Amino acid sequence: MGALFRNHAFRRLWISQVVLSLGDAGMRMGLLEIFLRSHLDQEVETAKMFFALSVPGLLFGPLAMANLDKWQRRRVMMISDAVRAVIMGLMVWWLWPASVGGAAPRTLAWVYFLIFLIGVIATFYLPARYALLPNIVAEDELIKANTLLTTSLAVAAVGGMPLGAQVAVRAGPLWALSLNAVAYVLSVAWIFKLRVPPQTSQTSGEPQAGGSMGELRAGFTYLWRHPTVVPLVLIAGAFAFLAGILVVTIVGFAEKTLQMGTLGLGWLGGAAGVGAGLGVVLLGQGQKWVRSIWLPPVQLILSGGVLGLLSMASRPLVAVPLLVMLGAIGATAVIPIDAKLQEEVEDKRRGAVFAARGMLTSATMIVAFWLKFGTNVLRNTSPPTILLWCGAGAVVVAVLTFVALRMRHHESSGVA
Numbered sequence: 547m548g549a550l551f552r553n554h555a556f557r558r559l560w561i562s563q564v565v566l567s568l569g570d571a572g573m574r575m576g577l578l579e580i581f582l583r584s585h586l587d588q589e590v591e592t593a594k595m596f597f598a599l600s601v602p603g604l605l606f607g608p609l610a611m612a613n614l615d616k617w618q619r620r621r622v623m624m625i626s627d628a629v630r631a632v633i634m635g636l637m638v639w640w641l642w643p644a645s646v647g648g649a650a651p652r653t654l655a656w657v658y659f660l661i662f663l664i665g666v667i668a669t670f671y672l673p674a675r676y677a678l679l680p681n682i683v684a685e686d687e688l689i690k691a692n693t694l695l696t697t698s699l700a701v702a703a704v705g706g707m708p709l710g711a712q713v714a715v716r717a718g719p720l721w722a723l724s725l726n727a728v729a730y731v732l733s734v735a736w737i738f739k740l741r742v743p744p745q746t747s748q749t750s751g752e753p754q755a756g757g758s759m760g761e762l763r764a765g766f767t768y769l770w771r772h773p774t775v776v777p778l779v780l781i782a783g784a785f786a787f788l789a790g791i792l793v794v795t796i797v798g799f800a801e802k803t804l805q806m807g808t809l810g811l812g813w814l815g816g817a818a819g820v821g822a823g824l825g826v827v828l829l830g831q832g833q834k835w836v837r838s839i840w841l842p843p844v845q846l847i848l849s850g851g852v853l854g855l856l857s858m859a860s861r862p863l864v865a866v867p868l869l870v871m872l873g874a875i876g877a878t879a880v881i882p883i884d885a886k887l888q889e890e891v892e893d894k895r896r897g898a899v900f901a902a903r904g905m906l907t908s909a910t911m912i913v914a915f916w917l918k919f920g921t922n923v924l925r926n927t928s929p930p931t932i933l934l935w936c937g938a939g940a941v942v943v944a945v946l947t948f949v950a951l952r953m954r955h956h957e958s959s960g961v962a
Contacts, residue, residue, distance in 0.1 A: 569729025571706025576722030603908025711812025790914030821873030
C-alpha cells in the first residue's frame with residue numbers, strides 16, 4: 547500500500563474520491579432530513595431520488611460508450627466535478643427559502659431534476675475514473691489500487707453518514723447539502739494537478755468506421771466476444787440491483803422495524819462503514835484468492851445469508867453486527883470485478899466497457915427503485931420481507947453466475 551501512496555497521481559485521485567464520498571454522504575443525509583421534516587414517506591422519496599440518479603446511466607450510457615475513449619479522462623473528471631458543484635449550488639438555492647425563511651416548502655420535482663443532471667454527469671465521470679486507473683497504476687497493483695479507492699466508500703459510511711446526519715439535524719439539511727458542493731470544488735483542485743500519460747486511443751489507431759455509432763457497435767461486439775467480460779458485467783449488475791433495493795429498504799427498516807430516526811440511520815451507515823473498512827483491509831492483503839474470478843459469486847452467496855439473518859433482526863444491537871458483515875461484503879464486491887476488467891480489457895476499449903457496466907448498473911437500479919415507488923410490489927411489503935427476498939435472490943443469481951462463468955471458461959478453452 548505504501549508504494550501506491552508514493553505514487554503522486556494515484557494519491558491525488560484517491561484523496562479526491564474520499565472527499566467526494568464524504569460530500570455525497572452529506573447530501574443523502576440532508577435530503578433524508580428534508581423528507582422527514584416535510585412529513586413524506588422516506589422510503590418512497592429515497593427511491594425517487596436514486597431513480598432520478600440512475601436513469602441517465604441508461605439513457606446516456608451509449609453516448610459514453612461511443613465517445614469516452616476519445617476524450618482525455620482527467621479533463622472529463624474535472625469538468626464533471628465543476629458542473630456538479632454548480633448543480634448543488636442551484637439545489638441549495640432552490641430549497642433555501644423554505645428552510646431559512648419559513649416559506650411554504652417548494653416542490654421537490656426540481657430537486658429530482660437536478661439530481662437527474664448529476665446522474666448525467668456521473669454517467670461519464672465514473673467510467674472515466676475506472677478507465678483512468680490503469681494509466682497511473684501498474685497492472686500488478688490494480689487490486690490494491692481498487693481496494694484503496696473503495697476505502698473512500700468506507701470513509702463515507704463511517705464518517706460521512708453520521709457526520710452528515712449530525713449536520714442535517716443540528717445545523718440544518720441545507721448545510722449538509724452544501725458539503726457536497728464544497729467537495730466537488732475540492733476534487734477539481736486535486737485532479738487539476740494530476741499528471742496522466744497519454745491514452746492509447748489518443749496516440750495510436752484509426753477511428754472506427756461509422757463514427758460514434760461505429761464505435762458503439764464495436765464496443766458491444768468486443769464485450770460479447772470477450773471470454774470473461776460479460777459474466778463479470780452481469781454480476782456487477784446483480785450487486786447493483788441488491789444495493790438499489792437495500793439502500794431504500796434500510797431506511798424503512800431503521801424507521802419502522804428498529805424505531806430509529808435520521809441520526810440512528812446515520813449510525814447504522816457507520817456500522818456498515820466499519821465493516822467496509824475491515825473488508826477493504828482484508829482484500830488489500832492481495833492474496834491469490836483475491837484475484838480469483840470465482841470470488842464475486844461467493845460474495846453474493848455470503849451477502850444472501852447475511853440479508854436473511856438481517857430480515858429476522860428486530861433490535862439495533864442485533865442489526866449492527868450484521869450490517870458490519872454486509873458492509874464488508876458490499877464494499878469489496880466489485881473490487882475483483884473492476885480489477886479483472888482493468889487487467890484484461892485493452893486501453894482503447896476500457897472506457898466503453900466500464901460505460902457498458904454503468905449502463906447495466908443503471909438499468910438494474912432503475913428497476914429496483916421503480917419497484918419501490920412505482921408499484922405495490924415493494925411499497926406495501928414490510929422491510930424484513932424485502933430483505934429476505936433479496937437474500938434468496940442473491941443466492942439464485944450466484945448459482946447462475948457460476949454456471950455462466952464455467953460455460954465461458956469451457957468455450958475459451960475450446961477455442962484455445
